[in-house]
Amino acid sequence: xxxxxxxxxxxxxxxxxxxxxxxxxxxxxxxxxxxxxxxxxxxxxxxxxxxxxxxxxxxxxxxxxxxxxxxxxxxxxxxxxxxxxxxxxxxxxxxxxx
Amino acid sequence: xxxxxxxxxxxxxxxxxxxxxxxxxxxxxxxxxxxxxxxxxxxxxxxxxxxxxxxxxxxxxxxxxxxxxxxxxxxxxxxxxxxxxxxxxxxxxxxxxxxxxxxxxxxxxxxxxxxxxxxxxxxxxxxxxxxxxxxxxxxxxxxxxxxxxxxxxxxxxxxxxxxxxxxxxxxxxxxxxxxxxxxxxxxxxxxxxxxxxxxxxxxxxxxxxxxxxxxxxxxxxxxxxxxxxxxxxxxxxxxxxxxxxxxxxxxxxxxxxxxxxxxxxxxxxxxxxxxxxxxxxxxxxxxxxxxxxxxxxxxxxxxxxxxxxxxxxxxxxxxxxxxxxxxxxxxxxxxxxxxxxxxxxxxxxxxxxxxxxxxxxxxxxxxxxxxxxxxxxxxxxxxxxxxxxxxxxxxxxxxxxxxxxxxxxxxxxxxxxxxxxxxxxxxxxxxxxxxxxxxxxxxxxxxxxxxxxxxxxxxxxxxxxxxxxxxx
Numbered sequence: 001x002x003x004x005x006x007x008x009x010x011x012x013x014x015x016x017x018x019x020x021x022x023x024x025x026x027x028x029x030x031x032x033x034x035x036x037x038x039x040x041x042x043x044x045x046x047x048x049x050x051x052x053x054x055x056x057x058x059x060x061x062x063x064x065x066x067x068x069x070x071x072x073x074x075x076x077x078x079x080x081x082x083x084x085x086x087x088x089x090x091x092x093x094x095x096x097x098x
Numbered sequence: 099x100x101x102x103x104x105x106x107x108x109x110x111x112x113x114x115x116x117x118x119x120x121x122x123x124x125x126x127x128x129x130x131x132x133x134x135x136x137x138x139x140x141x142x143x144x145x146x147x148x149x150x151x152x153x154x155x156x157x158x159x160x161x162x163x164x165x166x167x168x169x170x171x172x173x174x175x176x177x178x179x180x181x182x183x184x185x186x187x188x189x190x191x192x193x194x195x196x197x198x199x200x201x202x203x204x205x206x207x208x209x210x211x212x213x214x215x216x217x218x219x220x221x222x223x224x225x226x227x228x229x230x231x232x233x234x235x236x237x238x239x240x241x242x243x244x245x246x247x248x249x250x251x252x253x254x255x256x257x258x259x260x261x262x263x264x265x266x267x268x269x270x271x272x273x274x275x276x277x278x279x280x281x282x283x284x285x286x287x288x289x290x291x292x293x294x295x296x297x298x299x300x301x302x303x304x305x306x307x308x309x310x311x312x313x314x315x316x317x318x319x320x321x322x323x324x325x326x327x328x329x330x331x332x333x334x335x336x337x338x339x340x341x342x343x344x345x346x347x348x349x350x351x352x353x354x355x356x357x358x359x360x361x362x363x364x365x366x367x368x369x370x371x372x373x374x375x376x377x378x379x380x381x382x383x384x385x386x387x388x389x390x391x392x393x394x395x396x397x398x399x400x401x402x403x404x405x406x407x408x409x410x411x412x413x414x415x416x417x418x419x420x421x422x423x424x425x426x427x428x429x430x431x432x433x434x435x436x437x438x439x440x441x442x443x444x445x446x447x448x449x450x451x452x453x454x455x456x457x458x459x460x461x462x463x464x465x466x467x468x469x470x471x472x473x474x475x476x477x478x479x480x481x482x483x484x485x486x487x488x489x490x491x492x493x494x495x496x497x498x499x500x501x502x503x504x505x506x507x508x509x510x511x512x513x514x515x516x517x518x519x520x521x522x523x524x525x526x527x528x529x530x531x532x533x534x535x536x537x538x539x540x541x542x543x544x545x546x547x548x549x550x551x552x553x554x555x556x557x558x559x560x561x562x563x564x565x566x567x568x569x570x
Contacts, residue, residue, distance in 0.1 A: 001251040003248065005247045053234065054234060063229075
């Protein structure tokens with residue numbers, strides 16, 4: 001679990017993760033917003049279905065893959081949040097069918 | 099700075115960390131048309147991640163050295179180089195053509211010279227449970243701090259070794275956050291092999307910085323030295339960390355376990371182009387073979403910064419400038435009035451590299467954290483291949499990482515070996531009782547980052563390409 005430091009200004013971008021509305025700070029990546037909102041994981045693995053969470057936060061481990069606005073396998077640690085974004089946690093190999 | 103892209107540049111620099119920013123500033127100032135392509139939303143690389151956008155820029159949390167990134171970004175802006183962020187490079191060819199993906203669209207551009215400044219990545223730390231939610235790298239947690247002002251909550255344990263671990267610990271304390279414990283994994287004998295290099299390290303600017311940092315963290319955090327057999331314990335989320343220290347097995351409840359065993363060059367792109375690499379037996383990683391200007395085995399392609407061998411941010415800058423300077427001499431002979439002199443760059447590089455041998459030896463990660471002893475440990479996180487499976491493949495005749503792909507799909511997941519490659523090379527070498535160089539590495543091919551078929555299909559096609567596949 002991660003929390004925002006008090007020194008950090010108010011959050012102001014609204015997005016949805018699995019339908020749940022969350023607030024993020026402009027400049028957050030989707031992975032950061034997800035962790036800040038209390039999500040413990042972002043996907044289940046393709047092989048065993050184990051829960052996975054962002055691991056490297058720099059675009060190399062691919063454990064933070066999610067579905068963003070209908071496109072699966074996006075590296076959430078590289079994509080900045082945008083107002084109205086719809087994020088789905090990724091389940092197994094394929095993105096969930098809308 | 100216009101963000102419309104051309105199709106031809108004099109110089110394309112890949113990566114906007116210290117080496118890339120410095121290289122591009124040198125070539126652009128000499129009048130060469132220079133583009134910097136970077137995957138992150140804003141420049142700085144990992145060391146100066148989010149330096150232009152950090153919510154902590156006005157605080158003292160991140161320390162003075164972080165501000166150096168701002169100077170480099172300003173220098174780049176003044177130079178006239180074009181900086182293109184949030185752009186993924188998925189291919190570079192021997193013909194110096196660069197494939198990029200930007201806002202969901204693919205594009206090709208060409209350059210007369212290319213500088214690969216792809217930096218470093220954290221070394222894999224394969225231990226039981228390292229794939230559990232609640233476990234991430236120290237660097238990942240630091241990125242969350244720099245770019246979003248986020249700090250880990252609850253029981254926070256750091257494990258491993260290296261300068262970054264101590265720096266992040268100090269930054270957490272600066273931020274008023276608390277650390278339950280640091281499990282230090284520096285092998286005792288490392289000190290012995292490092293001692294002969296200590297006199298040189300005393301002259302390094304890093305000496306006093308490092309000493310102050312260590313002292314501050316040690317005063318305020320419980321340090322458990324000599325930690326071995328570290329394991330993350332939990333079902334769907336980490337609950338505890340188990341380890342052995344001074345012959346005693348200890349279990350600490352944990353909410354966030356942050357791992358770090360130093361960094362290694364991020365060589366995926368260079369390898370995919372066919373740049374020759376060599377196993378570095380001291381830094382325990384692959385590094386591209388390059389001269390002092392970063393020139394590689396492929397004409398027109400240079401490497402700079404940590405991607406050319408771990409050297410640290412300040413040395414990376416100088417290596418970037420040297421690479422840039424060489425390109426200026428090659429392409430714009432005579433227009434070097436504003437460029438720094440080669441000699442002053444060399445001097446500066448020496449100053450920042452002095453004593454590197456001490457750090458490399460002191461913080462050389464222990465074998466047990468590079469090659470898992472426990473056969474059940476996952477080595478390839480993407481395809482969930484264990485150390486035991488790799489060992490078994492070697493026993494039935496598999497000779498190297500590349501062949502291992504067809505045995506186990508190891509290294510064939512989306513990360514393309516970035517999180518398993520070093521482990522697999524060393525594991526197979528140990529099992530075969532040969533040197534890592536003899537075992538080799540995965541053969542890497544473009545696209546080195548995922549790109550959609552629609553993007554690939556939308557690329558312009560030449561007549562030659564079309565006639566190669568179309569039968570009348």
